[in-house]
Amino acid sequence: MNELRSWSSYWKVRRLSRLWGNSPSGLSHYDAAVYLELAEHFEHLHGPHGPYWIFDLGTYFGHSAFSFLIGANKVSPQSQLRVLSVDLFDQPAWLHTSKSVQDFVRKFGSTGLDAIGKHLATVCAASGMQAGACDQIKLLQQDVTQLSAEQLLQIAPKGFVCFLIDCGKLPDVMNSIMQFCTDSRIAPKGSLLVFQDFFDWHAPWNLWAFWKLLKAGNVRVKYAHRRIPPMVEIVGHTNIHPVCDKIEASQFESWCTPYTSPDNELRMFDEVTAFLQKLNCHELAVRVQCLKTGALLRAGRLADAETWLNGLDSKWPPLLKDGELQNAYARLRHLKTGNKDLTIVLESAHRRRRQSAVNNWARALEYRLRLMGALVLHSGQSQSS
């Protein structure tokens, strides 16, 4: 039965957030809720058969790894979960201007592997987990593009039951990640892929990799939710390399980097949109349509991008925040004028209607109700086949 349901995810996330405090994190409320549920589920499923591994691609400050640890240890204090958490552990200078990062560095000395390890030990101790629980997370400082299959198999001889994909910030990194996801030793059938960067404007090749896997019949949707990117299960290992098949130098920023032909990319956005609509994930589909603006910009079709964006603005769902639409607009303006201002806003009659007091109130209410409600991840099997 492919359904995961939790009545109390809000309170679980609250507890996790209290433990995590204001340490930097790349997780949204929903990411944390899903990770806690998946961890409980995996511990029930795999725990009785000995150690099982999660591949956390992108440690950052360790929140995703820690969420899994908390979830699995809730099921059993001797949980069999093991997490391989990989990162460069070398955060860019701009990140060090953030207050939470500065606080972290003051407390733990740096953003390096040792500091993250100390931090994880501190939160593990505060959580009341057994001494040594923290050792269930193995931190590895390495560029993912330099990781070998043999290295991974030495750590996890039976491969990984789940991949948290959150470091595919460049197309060549995504190619390396996909090498692992199509290797039956590392990602055996049944492994779950979670694309945390599904909607990242800066890394559209995440969506592209998802679609390539789907088209090749390598995955099927395991869990769907109207607000959370679909999670897919490995069902095949057809060779799809290189996934990003036409990587070119970008004139501007990395999100402008072409990674396949414009036609391929545009078709992908349309097909993923249709696919999500079929799954009844209409809000996700709208957000993907927003990302299509980026594809038009990469193809140099600025006028088409503007027309497309105005069309989206006119039919934007009133209860959905329009942050992604505004982001796309700011990027369009940047390429059109050369002036980068990400605070600029598309002020239209449609937006003014969306921002009415009644709509703002309804949006805030719906948001709170949604967080407090049950988390139900549906089976997506029938729709994806």
Ligand SMILES: C[S@@+](CC[C@H](N)C(=O)[O-])C[C@H]1O[C@@H](n2cnc3c(N)ncnc32)[C@H](O)[C@@H]1O
């Ligand atoms: C968005 S953060 C991950 C967030 C994290 N999962 C969490 O729970 O908060 C992305 C991370 O990917 C790492 N990263 C980027 N490129 C990488 C690469 N080529 N190899 C390994 N890690 C990489 C970055 O250093 C960064 O810490």
